Amino acid sequence: MEAGACAIASGWAGSTIIHRESATHNALFELDRYRVTELVRALPAILAAARKAEALQQEVAELRKALRPFAAVAEHDIGDDETDEELFRPMSSHNRAPRLIVGDLRRARTLLNGGSDAQG
Numbered sequence: 001m002e003a004g005a006c007a008i009a010s011g012w013a014g015s016t017i018i019h020r021e022s023a024t025h026n027a028l029f030e031l032d033r034y035r036v037t038e039l040v041r042a043l044p045a046i047l048a049a050a051r052k053a054e055a056l057q058q059e060v061a062e063l064r065k066a067l068r069p070f071a072a073v074a075e076h077d078i079g080d081d082e083t084d085e086e087l088f089r090p091m092s093s094h095n096r097a098p099r100l101i102v103g104d105l106r107r108a109r110t111l112l113n114g115g116s117d118a119q120g
Contacts (some may be wrong), residue, residue: 062111066104066107066108067103069097069098070100070104070108072093075097076095076096077090077095077097078096
């Protein structure tokens with residue numbers, strides 16, 4: 001065996017001669033084992049973040065649903081000549097969007113309060 005093709009490593013049993021490719025393989029195994037260990041340690045945080053992301057996606061879906069009646073009124077019943085400061089007054093014979101109902105307002109309030117129906 002060539003002198004350059006071997007490496008001397010110290011272990012529990014003292015000095016051992018290890019082939020270069022074997023030493024490289026062992027080093028990569030140790031590196032992979034380290035990465036797996038770190039991944040296992042991080043797994044609870046990764047799972048918690050995934051649960052949080054799922055909850056936020058659900059919240060966004062609920063908020064979008066609650067905004068639909070308001071968006072319909074804005075799309076169909078507000079003219080370009082009206083300013084943001086004007087009060088919206090539905091006119092039954094001219095409005096094309098479904099009428100806003102008390103439940104639409106309460107649902108929006110509840111969702112903005114984090115699911116609580118308390119006023120605030």
